[in-house]
Amino acid sequence: MTPAEIAPKDRLIVALDLPSVDAAEATINRLGDSVSFYKIGYRLAYAGGLPLVGKLADKGKKVFLDLKLHDIGNTVMQGVESITRLGATFLTVHAYPQTMKGAVEGRGNSSLKILAVTVLTSYNEDDLHAAGYRLGVSELVEARAQQAQVLGIDGLVSSPEEVGALRKIVGHQMHLVTPGIRPVGSATGDQKRIMTPGRAIAAGADYLVVGRPVVEAADPKAIAEAIQAEIAQAL
Numbered sequence: 115m116t117p118a119e120i121a122p123k124d125r126l127i128v129a130l131d132l133p134s135v136d137a138a139e140a141t142i143n144r145l146g147d148s149v150s151f152y153k154i155g156y157r158l159a160y161a162g163g164l165p166l167v168g169k170l171a172d173k174g175k176k177v178f179l180d181l182k183l184h185d186i187g188n189t190v191m192q193g194v195e196s197i198t199r200l201g202a203t204f205l206t207v208h209a210y211p212q213t214m215k216g217a218v219e220g221r222g223n224s225s226l227k228i229l230a231v232t233v234l235t236s237y238n239e240d241d242l243h244a245a246g247y248r249l250g251v252s253e254l255v256e257a258r259a260q261q262a263q264v265l266g267i268d269g270l271v272s273s274p275e276e277v278g279a280l281r282k283i284v285g286h287q288m289h290l291v292t293p294g295i296r297p298v299g300s301a302t303g304d305q306k307r308i309m310t311p312g313r314a315i316a317a318g319a320d321y322l323v324v325g326r327p328v329v330e331a332a333d334p335k336a337i338a339e340a341i342q343a344e345i346a347q348a349l
């Protein structure tokens with residue numbers, strides 16, 4: 115399936131940033147058929163959440179395993195090789211050349227897609243500078259996208275602000291996945307490079323990752339469906 119063929123509903127990835135498997139399963143049950151794609155990150159993975167990958171896949175759901183791997187190439191390669199057996203659709207690594215090369219080797223011919231995290235959406239220019247980088251956000255995102263493409267990475271994680279420029283660099287060959295999504299009226303929290311769902315899709319994002327605005331809502335299903343309606347309208 116090309117990115118353009120993804121149904122509006124399947125473009126929303128709900129981040130299960132919840133403290134336990136029980137809490138995650140309760141949210142998944144509340145969301146029911148409305149959500150088809152979930153993200154499991156540090157909080158849930160380290161709280162016993164990895165077996166949920168297979169359980170969700172068995173129910174026909176897709177899983178984005180957001181482990182943001184970063185280590186020497188050989189360790190990343192071996193780790194990714196193990197992860198190919200879990201049944202996830204997407205796995206993140208940080209966009210460093212050795213890391214991306216190791217991840218592509220570890221993924222081999224499996225169906226797992228590797229996404230490279232370009233610059234975290236909680237970073238702005240000052241944060242990058244404080245971390246010792248001399249490039250600004252857009253320059254670093256674009257440089258990493260070019261390296262990721264050459265190394266055979268399957269997709270990129272960036273803020274929606276960079277998606278237009280990334281599309282020009284990578285065309286439609288790579289999945290563009292954007293956290294930093296805030297429906298109008300939602301709290302920004304620690305995110306710094308944000309956009310509404312509609313604007314992110316109009317900018318060219320393939321998938322939107324939304325955590326707190328959905329999982330902390332009084333009615334997660336109503337919010338998820340409102341985001342999906344906004345996505346459908348923007349396509």
Ligand SMILES: O=c1ccn([C@@H]2O[C@H](COP(=O)(O)O)[C@@H](O)[C@H]2O)c(=O)[nH]1
Nearest residue numbers: 129155233234235293294323324325326
């Ligand atoms: O650059 C990045 C990469 C990953 N994330 C993850 O996405 C979700 C966003 O959650 P919200 O509650 O909607 O802010 C979260 O799991 C992050 O770890 C990101 O935000 N930015």
